[in-house]
Amino acid sequence: MATIQIRKYQEDDAEVVKEIFTLGMSEHVPSTFVHILKQPPTQMVLMCTFCALIASSKSILLPVLAVTLLLAGARQFVVYSFNKYIEASLKLDLNNITETYMKHKDACFWVAECDGRVVGMVACLPNKETPGCLELKRASVRRSHRRMGIAKALxxxxxxxxxxxxxxxVLLTTSVVQTDAQKLYEQMGxxxxxxxxxxxxxxxxxNFTAIEYRLDVQKDRN
Incomplete structure (x- = not known):
């Protein structure tokens, strides 16, 4: 049985933490693309393009090609948006985790080890907009080590x-496409x-929405 250990971040963890974050965020590209396809504005553009071209060209090939190119372009835009967010995050707090989290009394960064290998991470720091609350950030677990209770432990x-x-x-923010994360948070109260x-x-x-969650930890103790 695999041995799971949650410990505080160390400088040697920097590169693997960035890797886990990058892989975890990139996984949301397909679900985000599907979300976009389900939206009425997207469907309207695709339908209007198809109908206009089939009426003007009297051919099925051109409309199909045009819609295919629009879909490819939309997916590339999603990839670009996620890459831009990942790049920005790697230049901000994840560029200097020790300075951002480990040197402050009310902030911290943890990693999860499985048989000596770092497979997950999570962090927290005071929420700027809500005094008296900490904000959970950067939660991610390698795909190969999910369904093992690691995310819940973090x-x-x-x-x-x-x-x-x-x-x-504890406050946290997730997105509409992160359904597994939503289920986990709700199961934890x-x-x-x-x-x-x-x-x-x-x-x-x-219609890409973000969702904010709250866990009252002092109430849980009573």
């Missing part, structure tokens, strides 16, 4: 840390407190 580590530091609750559109224009058009 999230529980954040909850315990939050309680020990005297904070009232997190309550959905709001949904909001991601502020970028394209995200608003495509």
């Amino acid at each position: 999230c529980q580590t954040v909850a315990d840390f939050t309680r020990e530091r005297g904070y009232a609750a 997190y309550e959905k407190i709001r949904e909001f559109l991601v502020p970028e224009l394209v995200a608003k058009i495509m």
Whole structure:
């Protein structure tokens, strides 16, 4: 049976942490693409393009080719957007985890080891908009090590840390396409407190929403 250990981040973990984050975020490209395809604006553009071309060209080949190119372009845009977010994150807190998380009393970064190999991570720090709450960030587990309770153990580590530091609750934000993460948080007692559109224009058009959850850790102790 695999041995799982949750421990604090060390400098030697830097590259593997970046790798896990990059792979984890890239996994959301297909589900995001499917989400976009389900939206009425996308379907309207595809249908109008197909109908206009088939009416003007009297041929099925050109409309099919045009729709295929539009779909390919949409997927490449999703890939570009995720790569841009990953690149920005790697230049911000993940570029210097020690400075961002480990040098502050009320912040921390943990990794999960399975038989000596780092396979997951999670972090937390004070939420800037809600005093008295910590924010769970950067939760990710390698695909090969899921369904082993690692994500739950990482999230529980954040909850315990939050309680020990005297904070009232853990906050986190996930996206509409991260359905497995939503199920995990809700199973652990997190309550959905709001949904909001991601502020970028394209995200608003495509109804790409973010979901904020809250776990009251002091209430759990009573």
